[in-house]
Amino acid sequence: MTEKLVVVGAGMASGRMLEHLFEANPDAFDVTLFGAEPRGNYNRIMLSPVLAGEKTYDEIVTHDANWYAENGVNCRFGETVTRIDRKAKVVFSGERETPYDKLVIATGSAPFIIPIAGKDLPGVMAFRDLDDVDAMAAAAGKPNAKAVVIGGGLLGLEAAAALRLRGMEVVVLHLMGHLMERQLDPAAGYLLQKELEGRGIKIHCKAQTKAVLGEERAEAVVLEDGTIYPADIVVMAVGIRPETRIAVDAGLYVERGIVVNDQMVSSDPDILAVGECVEHESICYGLVAPLYDMAKVAAKTLVKEDAAFRPVETATQLKVTGVNLYSAGDFAEGDDREEIVLRDGSAGIYKRLVLKENRILGAVLYGETADGSWFFNMLKKGTDVAEMRDTLIFGQAYQGGGQLDPMAAVAALPDDTEICGCNGVCKGKIVGTITEKGLTTLDAVRAHTKASNSCGTCTGLVEQLMRLTLGDTYNPAAVQPMCGCTDLGHDDVRRLIKAKGLKTIPAVMQELEWKTSCGCAKCRPALNYYLVADWPDEYADDYQSRFVNERVHANIQKDGTYSVVPRMWGGVTSSKELRAIADVVDKFNIPTVKVTGGQRIDMLGIQKEDLPAVWADLSKAGFVSGHAYAKGLRTVKTCVGSDWCRFGTQDSTGLGIRIEKFMWGSWTPAKVKMAVSGCPRNCAEATCKDVGVVCVDSGFEIHFAGAAGLDIKGTEVLGLVKTEDEALEVIVALVQMYREQARYLERIYKWAKRVGIEEIRRQIMEDTGKRKAFFDRFVFSQKFAQVDPWSERVSGKDKHEFKPMAELGFPQAAE
Amino acid sequence: MSDWIEVGKLDDIPQRGARCVNTPIGRIAVFRTATDEVYAIEDRCPHRGGPLSQGIVHGAQVTCPLHNWVFSLETGDAQGADEGAVRTFALKREGERILMDASIMLAVAAE
Ligand code: SRM
Ligand SMILES: Cc1cc2nc3c(=O)[nH]c(=O)nc-3n(C[C@H](O)[C@H](O)[C@H](O)COP(=O)(O)OP(=O)(O)OC[C@H]3O[C@@H](n4cnc5c(N)ncnc54)[C@H](O)[C@@H]3O)c2cc1C
Ligand code: SF4
Ligand code: FES
Numbered sequence: 001m002t003e004k005l006v007v008v009g010a011g012m013a014s015g016r017m018l019e020h021l022f023e024a025n026p027d028a029f030d031v032t033l034f035g036a037e038p039r040g041n042y043n044r045i046m047l048s049p050v051l052a053g054e055k056t057y058d059e060i061v062t063h064d065a066n067w068y069a070e071n072g073v074n075c076r077f078g079e080t081v082t083r084i085d086r087k088a089k090v091v092f093s094g095e096r097e098t099p100y101d102k103l104v105i106a107t108g109s110a111p112f113i114i115p116i117a118g119k120d121l122p123g124v125m126a127f128r129d130l131d132d133v134d135a136m137a138a139a140a141g142k143p144n145a146k147a148v149v150i151g152g153g154l155l156g157l158e159a160a161a162a163l164r165l166r167g168m169e170v171v172v173l174h175l176m177g178h179l180m181e182r183q184l185d186p187a188a189g190y191l192l193q194k195e196l197e198g199r200g201i202k203i204h205c206k207a208q209t210k211a212v213l214g215e216e217r218a219e220a221v222v223l224e225d226g227t228i229y230p231a232d233i234v235v236m237a238v239g240i241r242p243e244t245r246i247a248v249d250a251g252l253y254v255e256r257g258i259v260v261n262d263q264m265v266s267s268d269p270d271i272l273a274v275g276e277c278v279e280h281e282s283i284c285y286g287l288v289a290p291l292y293d294m295a296k297v298a299a300k301t302l303v304k305e306d307a308a309f310r311p312v313e314t315a316t317q318l319k320v321t322g323v324n325l326y327s328a329g330d331f332a333e334g335d336d337r338e339e340i341v342l343r344d345g346s347a348g349i350y351k352r353l354v355l356k357e358n359r360i361l362g363a364v365l366y367g368e369t370a371d372g373s374w375f376f377n378m379l380k381k382g383t384d385v386a387e388m389r390d391t392l393i394f395g396q397a398y399q400g401g402g403q404l405d406p407m408a409a410v411a412a413l414p415d416d417t418e419i420c421g422c423n424g425v426c427k428g429k430i431v432g433t434i435t436e437k438g439l440t441t442l443d444a445v446r447a448h449t450k451a452s453n454s455c456g457t458c459t460g461l462v463e464q465l466m467r468l469t470l471g472d473t474y475n476p477a478a479v480q481p482m483c484g485c486t487d488l489g490h491d492d493v494r495r496l497i498k499a500k501g502l503k504t505i506p507a508v509m510q511e512l513e514w515k516t517s518c519g520c521a522k523c524r525p526a527l528n529y530y531l532v533a534d535w536p537d538e539y540a541d542d543y544q545s546r547f548v549n550e551r552v553h554a555n556i557q558k559d560g561t562y563s564v565v566p567r568m569w570g571g572v573t574s575s576k577e578l579r580a581i582a583d584v585v586d587k588f589n590i591p592t593v594k595v596t597g598g599q600r601i602d603m604l605g606i607q608k609e610d611l612p613a614v615w616a617d618l619s620k621a622g623f624v625s626g627h628a629y630a631k632g633l634r635t636v637k638t639c640v641g642s643d644w645c646r647f648g649t650q651d652s653t654g655l656g657i658r659i660e661k662f663m664w665g666s667w668t669p670a671k672v673k674m675a676v677s678g679c680p681r682n683c684a685e686a687t688c689k690d691v692g693v694v695c696v697d698s699g700f701e702i703h704f705a706g707a708a709g710l711d712i713k714g715t716e717v718l719g720l721v722k723t724e725d726e727a728l729e730v731i732v733a734l735v736q737m738y739r740e741q742a743r744y745l746e747r748i749y750k751w752a753k754r755v756g757i758e759e760i761r762r763q764i765m766e767d768t769g770k771r772k773a774f775f776d777r778f779v780f781s782q783k784f785a786q787v788d789p790w791s792e793r794v795s796g797k798d799k800h801e802f803k804p805m806a807e808l809g810f811p812q813a814a815e
Numbered sequence: 816m817s818d819w820i821e822v823g824k825l826d827d828i829p830q831r832g833a834r835c836v837n838t839p840i841g842r843i844a845v846f847r848t849a850t851d852e853v854y855a856i857e858d859r860c861p862h863r864g865g866p867l868s869q870g871i872v873h874g875a876q877v878t879c880p881l882h883n884w885v886f887s888l889e890t891g892d893a894q895g896a897d898e899g900a901v902r903t904f905a906l907k908r909e910g911e912r913i914l915m916d917a918s919i920m921l922a923v924a925a926e
Contacts, residue, residue, distance in 0.1 A: 334852065521873055551869075808915075
């Protein structure tokens with residue numbers, strides 16, 4: 001008598017297994033196939049094109065009624081297996097019993113539904129089978145229908161793109177910082193996000209979903225931060241877990257999936273398992289390639305032939321028409337690993353290979369994926385690529401091909417890119433004038449186009465354009481690159497951030513063709529500052545790219561403790577403030593209290609864990625952070641001035657306090673220190689500060705570009721103004737000009753030397769329109785900057801910074 | 816004999832950041848890279864004792880916050896011209912859970 005084979009789950013893995021089985025021996029078993037879905041096997045992968053309307057269901061059916069009939073399969077579609085009785089060797093589907101000699105479990109996975117309020121409302125769905133697709137398509141049929149897709153992984157993005165194609169308004173909520181973080185690094189994630197946004201899909205990363213709102217059915221999704229997105233349907237695509245319920249109930253050995261050996265046999269010798277429900281050597285798979293290998297092995301095992309399943313590398317491709325994306329292997333960084341990165345900012349291409357000992361470990365390709373399988377092949381084989389290393393990244397066709405061109409980024413800029421911000425000159429104009437007028441020197445270009453004629457920040461770019469137009473005959477002055485991650489200098493990067501509207505670090509790195517994937521400790525803080533300064537309202541400050549002092553808002557000391565310096569506006573204090581400081585010092589046993597060179601009080605030697613508590617007490621007494629750690633406004637020293645001093649000509653204390661209260665919290669390229677003296681005796685030492693004011697009878701003499709640290713240099717006089725209001729406007733405008741133009745870590749005196757004192761005087765003192773515009777931009781940016789970082793942290797922001805993650809005792813030695 | 820104990824979840828650590836684990840043998844810094852690799856090293860710079868957990872993380876390296884030495888998270892070796900190394904500790908990830916081999920502590924303590 002033929003043996004009875006029962007298969008639970010009519011999906012892709014079991015379908016393939018039956019094909020192999022019938023090929024090997026069509027008469028070995030009497031087969032019964034259960035499927036919870038009311039249909040036979042179809043190509044589940046192709047559900048995305050079906051949802052997008054690019055394919056029909058009929059086109060993706062892999063086994064039709066004829067096939068099952070021809071192979072004598074007893075089909076039980078629409079029938080869920082609820083229990084296995086291993087002793088009696090029968091399976092139950094409800095009341096009905098079906099005996100087996102061999103059983104194959106191929107139940108696939110269940111979509112993971114996040115346990116939030118409203119998850120059970122009608123309109124909330126997963127994306128797993130044809131019924132889900134039908135439900136989504138029906139919802140998309142209504143006019144102005146809105147969808148929220150939770151999950152920015154492979155599945156979620158395919159759903160989002162498809163629903164968008166059907167005309168829905170689509171928002172994707174993604175918990176992590178960039179899309180498809182499991183397959184992509186941040187740079188490729190950025191390109192993908194840009195592409196999808198270009199199609200009208202809204203992407204919200206770092207989104208913590210709180211609940212689905214609605215009475216009768218889903219109406220909206222609300223996030224932890226309070227954002228609300230209206231939704232007719234909510235698609236949860238946050239992950240899958242192996243569907244193992246019947247196996248667990250039957251007492252089979254199950255970890256995350258049903259554990260099998262190399263022959264696909266479970267802990268019961270008569271029960272096999274294949275597909276996503278399986279765990280082999282601690283790995284569960286979610287892509288079909290390895291499942292097909294399992295299917296082949298299981299078929300052989302059933303007909304008693306030798307075969308063994310071996311773990312395999314997997315490669316992914318996103319099936320969204322028009323998006324080319326490929327990722328394979330392991331692309332994490334490591335120190336014995338090297339990476340080769342190729343970026344083409346204008347064509348939106350990003351390729352990254354991770355190598356170890358001259359063998360490819362991982363590949364991420366975006367924009368141009370033709371070489372994906374070539375790389376993947378070498379990855380699987382462990383091919384030694386030493387010979388072709390230099391040209392490897394260019395792909396198979398280019399073997400023996402060219403070198404990276406350091407001018408590529410500039411060459412790729414569109415003609416209307418603004419190169420000179422001061423005079424509003426774009427690339428087309430510069431290149432055009434060079435050719436028309438036959439210009440060959442920088443001065444000639446300056447004279448004819450006005451580009452690079454003012455602050456000079458764009459000089460590097462203008463010279464590169466000359467090189468591009470004139471060829472090797474023009475030799476631009478060598479620019480000092482920002483760091484080893486790029487060939488561009490600080491000025492070029494600053495100009496291009498503005499000109500190209502780059503608003504995130506990955507965007508800068510991609511568009512400006514960075515040579516590393518994650519930057520370094522030199523370029524990341526600089527880029528973070530440039531983005532904060534240029535897009536105060538839009539840029540999300542990247543704390544991981546800040547030096548620790550600016551991250552934890554205190555100064556790290558040589559022993560790893562911190563010092564805390566509260567603001568003491570203009571150096572003026574009171575008994576109440578001093579008492580509060582005394583109390584904090586006692587309460588937290590602070591070892592040293594010192595009056596600083598900046599007219600305020602420093603508490604030194606505080607444990608990092610205590611910082612939030614110290615700040616809480618200081619905040620209660622009205623103190624805010626003194627930013628003694630910041631590339632930002634530090635102190636405004638003052639003298640007693642006309643309030644007390646017999647020589648005082650103006651209220652220097654009052655003006656100093658006013659300036660400090662107006663400007664605190666702003667980030668600057670390097671630290672900014674100021675002082676206001678009441679008369680030319682200059683007791684506040686205003687003439688060696690970044691910005692100083694010396695009060696005189698006729699008004700206020702504004703000084704700048706002094707130094708008294710590594711270098712000593714007296715200030716330059718910017719000009720004389722009559723009123724306090726004018727003094728404030730001039731100072732603010734000057735600092736804003738510096739914020740917009742200087743290189744990271746460049747103090748005002750160095751910037752002024754580069755740009756020219758005259759030019760600064762012209763823009764700030766003479767051109768009142770410019771001055772007003774600088775002033776207004778500073779005021780705008782203060783709206784987002786003037787938040788006391790201490791009280792923010794007292795109320796819980798960045799909690800993780802201040803607490804150890806775990807405390808471990810000595811482990812108990814095993815008996 | 817290894818003795819794996821959970822020290823936290825992946826999401827407890829920001830990407831390109833670190834958290835500390837206090838142990839009887841001193842503070843250990845657990846790092847998470849941009850690509851979600853995790854590494855554990857001694858939180859003490861061999862130069863002058865800087866807390867490496869407070870440094871900027873780039874690739875699988877960290878720059879010490881005190882005087883900018885750069886260390887490999889994988890091998891613990893100082894990079895470039897600087898010479899020195901920090902002790903590294905084995906970590907294991909099980910899904911979101913990060914586990915550390917606690918038996919090493921006995922071994923270190925016994926040294
Ligand atoms: C606390 C203080 C010394 C004091 O006890 O008086 C101090 C302490 C430090 N100074 Fe300063 N400077 C202090 C006033 C000054 C002054 C005088 C002043 O502000 O009037 C100067 C000269 C003016 C100037 O800024 O150039 C000064 C020039 C420097 C420099 C050289 C900067 C330069 O470009 O030339 C550095 C190094 C740097 O910034 O790279 C520095 C760096 C430092 C650092 C931050 C060193 C570091 O990187 O860790 C010290 C931090 C100790 C801490 O945790 O508090 N400190 N430092 C003063 C704090 C003032 C405040 O209330 O904020
Ligand atoms: C939209 C989408 C796109 C995808 N794209 C890709 C891709 O591009 N590349 C790729 O490699 N992979 C892709 N996948 C994943 C791929 O489809 C799966 O890996 C594959 O289908 C898993 O095969 P399986 O046989 O293990 O499970 P399934 O194909 O899910 O089959 C399991 C079947 O068992 C049934 N079942 C479960 N429990 C019972 C029970 N108790 N009784 C009876 N029947 C039961 C289920 O209803 C289901 O029909 C995609 C998946 C989806 C949903
Ligand atoms: S002068 Fe400034 S940097 Fe130098 S030791 Fe004193 S506080 Fe530190
Ligand atoms: S203590 Fe780390 S570099 Fe000096």
